[in-house]
Amino acid sequence: MKNCDVLIVGAGPVGTTLALELALHHVSFRIIDKIRARSDESRAVFMQPRVLELLNHHGDAHVLESRGSPYREQVFFINKKEAGKLTYADFGPVDTTFPLPLILSQAETERFLDECLAKYGAAIERPFMAKTIAQDDDGVTTILEAPDGRKETIRSKYVVGCDGAHSVVREAANIEFEGTTYPQDFILCDTHEFLNKFELGDSGTLYDPTWLARFRLHHRGASRYRNGRLFVAGDAAHIHSPAGGQGMNTGIQDSVNLGWKLAWALRGTAAAASVDKEALLDSYHAERHPVAQKVLKGTYRLFSFASSGNWLVRQIRNFIVPFALPKLTASESRRRRIFELMSQIAIGYRGSPIVGRASGRLRETVQSGDRLPDGKLERKQCGRITAAGETRRIAVQRLCSGTTYHLLLFSGTNDGNPATAETLEDARDELLHVLKNEIQVHIVVAGGHDGVGSVSSSYYADLEDRVHAQYGFANPGYVLVRPDLYIVHIGLLEDFGELLDFLR
Ligand SMILES: Cc1cc2nc3c(=O)[nH]c(=O)nc-3n(C[C@H](O)[C@H](O)[C@H](O)COP(=O)(O)OP(=O)(O)OC[C@H]3O[C@@H](n4cnc5c(N)ncnc54)[C@H](O)[C@@H]3O)c2cc1C
Incomplete structure (x- = not known):
């Protein structure tokens, strides 16, 4: 028996991401799967920008761009006629290193995840099926079975069910999976295509499929994501139609949300000891359940409309949509909004029980609970380190990656009332004291700020003040960031006391 802190049941994309x-947080875990080897079938073919951002911390997600193709536009056909186009690549810069979704076979996504896992020195144990799972006050006992009948009992502190739609963990946790099944049958295949180059409009013929799957689609969501020491994530928590390419991406983000919380709940450090572990673990449901419910609702509406046989809906689809769609997608701001939703960049946790609210920021565009906007900074070192200073460009999200909280302290620009180096350093020292040094603090100095030279340690220069503008900081401000790159607390430096109170 090899016990561990966390047992992950199921090594699809969601279990492997967890x-x-x-592994990043040095938690002792085991990950098992009942299947002997990975499938090479396509299945989920959309990789959304937000997921690329998050996976980029485990490996270079840019390699996925070379294994798939960028998704620049979506063309809608109704009755074999082009009814509209949604272009993603033409509405100016978006604050992300990955501005386009990718079309990528799920097999490639899983290959990338396996490569990243191997770099941590971890591996999936196959083929092992979780047969029975029982929790008690001190932990969870899981009995595994191999195809040859060998059995193994594992004791762990937590079990996470990433075991797909028919989850045994969900069943053991007594969690309802509410919803319905769509009436239609569907076919998905990997196939060859013959392009009819001599016909107008890239028409083609599909032939000789290498894989064909006939399936029914469901629309179901778990009523809760946690019961004591048992959790569910990915398809074990939500399944829906593939409309919009959200399913696997939503599941991967479940794992990113849960991973650091489990790690912190298990950690024995001084700062972690002051964390309310139960509240932290409960926040997984509080933050992720509404996200999946929104996806379930959105995909249900879209898919029901696209596949309905109802006479009235068909008339609207066939005659009104082709007329309305080009007008709807003509607006740049509307296209950008659709992109932000589909790419999952707009997902946030405002109102979550574990994020704060600074009184001076209630009407700003970037708020506590939001995704950390990305942007480029220049790394500088001066004073005692190198008088001349060295520079290196770094993205804000890259700077804030890792296993701890990060604090960004913004100097403010010359349009406002910029802080002195001493003020910034006092704020930094105070926070380090409260969080017992278990945080990384970065000072971000606006390009035109005259006080740059007097900052004595390393800092980051926002040369054209773009990052200050993104966050809405003409005056000095702070951003506290969690390990999954969401904002815990954002405010003006004059309200720094509110952050300290929140943390205490
Ligand atoms: C035919 C098909 C087409 C799809 N098309 C799309 C699409 O176009 N877009 C989209 O977003 N999504 C699509 N999906 C869904 C997508 O594949 C899933 O959302 C995604 O795989 C979810 O990942 P997961 O890790 O949660 O679950 P899964 O990928 O289902 O992984 C679950 C894993 O758990 C293992 N397991 C199950 N029970 C046990 C047990 N008791 N013990 C040990 N291991 C266990 C399984 O072997 C499996 O490897 C499609 C799925 C299918 C099947």
């Missing part, structure tokens, strides 16, 4: 997160 393994990456736990």
Whole structure:
């Protein structure tokens, strides 16, 4: 028996991502799957920008761009006629290193995840099926079975069910899976295509499929994501139609959300000891359940409309949509909004029980609970380190990656009332004291700020004040960031006391 802190049941993309997160945080875990080897079938073919951002911390997610193709536009056909186009690549810069979704076989996504896991020195144990799972006050006992009948009992502190739609963990946790099944049958295949180059409009013929799957689609969500020491994530927590390419991406983000929380709940450090572990673990449901419910609702509406046989809906689809769609997608701001939703960049946790609210920021565009906007900074070192200073460009999200909280202290620009180096350094020292040094603090100095030279340690220069503008900081401000790159607390430096109170 090899016990561990966390047992992950199921090594699809969601379970493997959770393994990456736990490996990053040095949590002792095991990950098992009942299947002997990975499938090479396409299945989920959309990789959304937000997921690329998050996976980029475990490996270079840019390699996925070379294994798939960028998704620049979506063309809608109704009755074999082009009815509209949604272009993603033409509405100016978006604050992300990955501005386009990728079309990528799920097999490639899983290959990338396996490569990242191998770098941490971890591996999936196959083929092992979780047969029975029982929790008690001190932990969870899981009985595994191999195809040859060998059995193994594992004791762990937590079990996470990433075991797909028919989850045994969900069943053991007594969690309802509410919803319905769509009436239609569907076919998905990997196939060859013959392009009819001599016909107008890239028409083609599909032939000789290498894989064909006939399936029914469901629309179901778990009523809760946690019961004591048992959790569910990915398809074990939500399944829906593939409309919009959200399913696997939503599941991967479940794992990113849960990973650091489990790690912190298990950690024995001084700062972690002051964390309310139960509240932290409960926040997984509080933050992720509404996200999946929104996806379930959105995909249900879209898919029901696209596949309905109802006479009235068909008339609207066939005659009104082709007329309305080009007008709807003509607006740049509307296209950008659709992109932000589909790419999952707009997902945030405002109102979550574990994020704060600074009184001076209630009407700003970037708020506590939001995704950390990305942007480029220049790394500088001066004073005692090198008088001349060295520079290196770094993205804000890259700077804030890792296993701890990060604090960004913004100097403010010359349009406002910029802080002195001493003020910034006092704020930094105070926070380090409260969090017992278990945080990384970065000072971000606006390009035109005259006080740059007097900052004595390393800092980051926002040369054209773009990052200050993104966050809405003409005056000095702070951003506290969690390990999954969401904002815990954002405010003006004059309200720094509110952050300290929140942390205490
Ligand atoms: C035919 C098909 C087409 C799809 N098309 C799309 C699409 O176009 N877009 C989209 O977003 N999504 C699509 N999906 C869904 C997508 O594949 C899933 O959302 C995604 O795989 C979810 O990942 P997961 O890790 O949660 O679950 P899964 O990928 O289902 O992984 C669960 C794993 O758990 C293992 N397991 C199950 N029970 C046990 C047990 N008791 N013990 C040990 N291991 C266990 C399984 O072997 C499996 O490897 C499709 C799925 C299918 C099947």
